[in-house]
Amino acid sequence: MVTLKEIARECNVSPTTVSNILNGKPKVGDDTRQKVLETVDKMGYKPNYIAQGLRRQETRTIGIIVEDIAQFTTPEIVEGIMSNGEEKGYRTVVKNMRLYARWRDTWYGDENSYHSILDPALQELESIRVDGIIYIAGHARIINCFPPNFPIPAVMTYAFSKNPDIPSVVIDDQKSAYEIVQYLISKGHTKIGVIGGRKNNIHTQQRLLGYQKALFENEILYNPNWVRYAEWEKEGALREARELFKTEVTAVFCMADRMAGGAYACLDEMGLRVGVDIAVAGFDNQNIADFFLPGLTTMALPLKEIGDTAANILFRKIQYGEESAQKQIWIPCKFIERQSVHELKIE
Amino acid sequence: MVTLKEIARECNVSPTTVSNILNGKPKVGDDTRQKVLETVDKMGYKPNYIAQGLRRQETRTIGIIVEDIAQFTTPEIVEGIMSNGEEKGYRTVVKNMRLYARWRDTWYGDENSYHSILDPALQELESIRVDGIIYIAGHARIINCFPPNFPIPAVMTYAFSKNPDIPSVVIDDQKSAYEIVQYLISKGHTKIGVIGGRKNNIHTQQRLLGYQKALFENEILYNPNWVRYAEWEKEGALREARELFKTEVTAVFCMADRMAGGAYACLDEMGLRVGVDIAVAGFDNQNIADFFLPGLTTMALPLKEIGDTAANILFRKIQYGEESAQKQIWIPCKFIERQSVHELKIE
DNA sequence: TTTAAGAGGTTTAACGTTAAACCTATCACG
């Protein structure tokens, strides 16, 4: 590979001059500049970022740690970070922990095995000397990821950090659930079932709060028998839906589109029609939602915005040392209306 | 950050000795080794990969260029590459070109604007001094990506390279299409429609060949009126399905699950039932397929395997300079049976 | 007793770039 020195020798100038020209420093003659630029082009010189990084003591690289790159929420957050970083001249390195691939059902294994995956990843990002780190959680909860006094600027997304110094950018579960349940109520539904995710999961809890708040504000009594839990999966939701639809509910709020799939399947079994006999609302706007028949009304996760916001916070910290005042940023989801919720006729 | 020198001073040995210990070189005394390792641990030393890379002239990093990280085929290929690379001690850097985000409908813009995106990405990977590059195409075709005599070992996936020196790992469209059409025929269908992707796209062409081959082997006449094209999207497929189902076809082979969604929607409009009145087969096994009602019978793309295979070829080249004998590797898809294809009753 | 072969290191230089300090010729101005 061609180096600065070779360009310098070819042009009879010092390497420093070549470096100055390529970095737009002043104090270079016009003809020298032109000759050097021509030679750079001719010899196909590519700056060596490794050497630059060593000398400048900054890599202009940020690390992204991802619990699972194949998890449907991840790529769009990554995209949000990358397109923000690109504007500011930063590269990105993605480390994939592949948690789901490793522990499909338990998701985080125990704390020890989680750290046996995480620590090498963190180690490596430190060794690459990234200027900052963004962590993308997969199936959120509170994560004990960055140790106290972690030396590299870092931001958590899609989950909260146990280390309170680390800012978190998360979706506003409660508000979003509140909104979609309000919508169900506005369509005349009052007997509204819920199929939630894992029972003690923070998302499930928050969305349940939003549901309760909407009921409360409309003076609808909360009925715990209509609230069921299904581990975020279609099969579980199918199982729970079979029980739920034995009651008099006219609508169901599923906390994931995947689980709405279970509700659809159940209603299909029963010979009932979604959006005619029973209303179904989802959550996520996962790409599957558009393929349901009828289309699934749901809340779209603001994934790109999460990535973008996290990147903004990180870069403010990297570039100006600015600590984010607000440690927890809640981003609202966006309501997507399709055809799975009908107006309830008043008898 | 702690450096080798500081560890060395602390232990009263030379930096070389510390380096030797950390790199498992022989010729170090047991007590020196132990003292150094303890100090490394105590002072929290993290090797500086930047400096290592400069000195060793290898970065143990491979670059992945991705047309679109949010494209559903991409993350799993990336995962395949990463998990292979990780085993061999290689890091990965992902460059996202975001082609789809930029040119939603045209996909590649013209050759010039494509290169105005690609070239900086390639440049950058050269500047990082990656040891090798894998390109992941999004919406495949033949791609003019790596120039002749490109100095870094490279592999193309999901599409062919115009540069014949670059090995390509692609799915075996023809064989896979052949298989699924054979399956339709085995269920008694002979009047089989097709909804293809873009007309001149290489995938469409190859899958059409597979379709024709299956017909031919079963002595079924090819009827061009039953073959329609829909730009890989649901809406187009819905439009084409409305025409197609005016004919006497009893089954349709859709070249993408998304397009099968259009066929389902059309049959729903017509009050016909998938897997009872009309059989539908898809292609991709995109995550949506499992949510169709009834579940969509389709061919699963071997995405992880593509990534894994590409990485193997690349590492053979990087580590042993071994040129891949076979420049084009075809990986077959896997048949996934669900309920969208029924046995045709003989009248 | 001499020699050879290790064990257990150390010293030096280099990877490619650039910050900081330094040098020289030219020109304007009091």
Add this chain to the structure above:
DNA sequence: CGTGATAGGTTTAACGTTAAACCTCTTAAA
């Protein structure tokens, strides 16, 4: 005519690591 400023450079050293060459002491064998 001397001084200072400026344009247009050059030289040196350093970023953190490691390959290669070198050194010294001990031990065993001839």
